[in-house]
Amino acid sequence: MSRFITIKDIARKLDISVSTVSRALRDTYDVNRETREKVLAMANALNYRPNFNATGLVNRSSHNLAVILPFVTNYYFSAVITGIQEVAYQQDYNIILHITNDSPERERAIIKNLAASNLDGLLVAISSDADACAHFQQVIDSGVPIVFFDRVPDAIKTSKVMQDDYNGAFDAVEHLIGRGYQKIAHIGGPQGLGFTRKRKKGFLDALAKHGLPVNEEWIIHSGFSREDGEADALKLLKQKKRPDAIFAANDRKAIGALMALKKSGIKIGAQMGIIGFTNDPASTIVSPTLSTIAEPAFEIGKRSCELLLKHISKRNFIPEEVILPGTLIERESTLR
Amino acid sequence: MSRFITIKDIARKLDISVSTVSRALRDTYDVNRETREKVLAMANALNYRPNFNATGLVNRSSHNLAVILPFVTNYYFSAVITGIQEVAYQQDYNIILHITNDSPERERAIIKNLAASNLDGLLVAISSDADACAHFQQVIDSGVPIVFFDRVPDAIKTSKVMQDDYNGAFDAVEHLIGRGYQKIAHIGGPQGLGFTRKRKKGFLDALAKHGLPVNEEWIIHSGFSREDGEADALKLLKQKKRPDAIFAANDRKAIGALMALKKSGIKIGAQMGIIGFTNDPASTIVSPTLSTIAEPAFEIGKRSCELLLKHISKRNFIPEEVILPGTLIERESTLR
DNA sequence: CTGAAAGCGCTTACAG
DNA sequence: CTGAAAGCGCTTACAG
Structure with a gap:
């Protein structure tokens, strides 16, 4: 050397x-x-x-930020990372990437091994089964700030950045209603996640506002994958009373549902409206194309990183919760 | 603190x-x-x-690896990163992520600002317009090993990991020929990239082997996006002699072509066979589904990282070039 | 405006 | 097997 x-x-x-x-x-x-x-x-x-090791040693800082998230192999998270990267790059901070594979154990192991002294801050989206969040609290207590994005734990007081899950869901369902659908089902995410609840609440409130019935059998919770969406849709099909539209918690589920229903001979749109959440590029690849709520993923990454830098530079920065609005995108899957 | x-x-x-x-x-x-x-x-x-700053200072190492690549918002690169991450995690190395947005300037700026002393090694996929690679050579000369993956510069002597572009392309085209297509076009990537040339060569050699003519008008080079694929396909449609199949350099282009042709009333498969390269999950979402050559993206990430760790631990590790085979996946887009 | 000295947290010859 | 000391590259009171 x-x-x-x-x-x-x-x-x-x-x-x-x-x-x-x-x-x-x-x-x-x-x-x-x-x-x-x-x-x-x-x-x-x-x-x-x-030599950053030397400056880091005396300044007790490293200009390193860790990003901890479940996956990078999906559109949303990779777009968030790109946003994070964009502001980190401008400010000469390095991004250290940790992938949990959505495993709470791995998440805890990562946190445990974080040499806290080597990090100025953390950006994290928790895993689906985030039961205990004590390990994050410890990090914060040790003086390393955390900003949560997308998947945020309610129990921890710090800055958080997320899309407007409630209103996005509400708008999606109201869009279905506006298009004349009346028997609306919801295929949701894992129950543990905060935003699963918010999207469901938006769904329920939109139904309530328009005086539509809630059928408990039309509400299914499972994972976020396309396969989960397929399975959920097939379950809905077997119901004695069949819904005429589906609001899916994300685009992957929506696409799975769409493809499974199409294969079952259902005319998407005409017989069954479908709307998703994310605006994954894949939603313009399916046929028919998928209506959805576009999430500002890149922007969420940017804002998260900006907030984290504020926490780092100001010892007692007051935590902020930033909620960014989504945008309804009307495509073929909700066309009767 | x-x-x-x-x-x-x-x-x-x-x-x-x-x-x-x-x-x-x-x-x-x-x-x-x-x-x-x-x-x-x-x-x-x-x-x-x-305290890693302290150990790093005395050991002249940091247990930090940098990954430099054009994008993370596509399936291939995000899968590679996941593979890299997997071995880095096992070995207690951190991954520092740098995204170039495929800009050679940004790539150079990133390299320039790398505090070499803070990194044990680099994993890189160069940007499309990689003209000069002197900056990488400098890094290596300064004692920090680099392993290139996917997009590798020919001029630099170090370990490289890539898919078998030549044989993958050859197999793709031979598959088209086996299905009875005779007038085969190629929509390729940016000319500067080494694997663009290799995939084109595989295409040409497969045609030659089967005594099929090469029509220069049926070979188009452009970018890697879906929009590029659409534009390329539309150009092919305007040709006086129209091809009956297309080998696209990647799935995104193939999907763009498929969608554009479908919109133009062409029956995919029957009138025009299409095959891609990557096995992006989107290739099972398009309708008809897309035949393709599956790239071992996750494996490429793993192998790259393993090789880099060998370079790090053995001062004079002899560079290796690893070429991983792809797999033909037959789907509907090449069904007559 | 500048220098000598101490210190950040750790490692490692050198003695014993 | 253990301790005292020097040193990794940098920053920052303390003097002057």
């Missing part, structure tokens, strides 16, 4: 002390202008790069 | 020296068994975590 240029090298070449080099480099103390310029020029000439 | 537990704390509590604590913790020197156990117990009781 070849040696790297250090401030000592610069100091020696210029025949000044390392203290002065350090001060000149950071431009924070009074340093003679000429001296500073000489140092800067030399640093540039030697292609000097600060 | 609350203080963290250090080896000094452990030493004080146990009334021994920090040297002994350090040695006991790493279990590398001879330490009296009892002493070691006392240290371990105390470390555990105090919930001690090593």
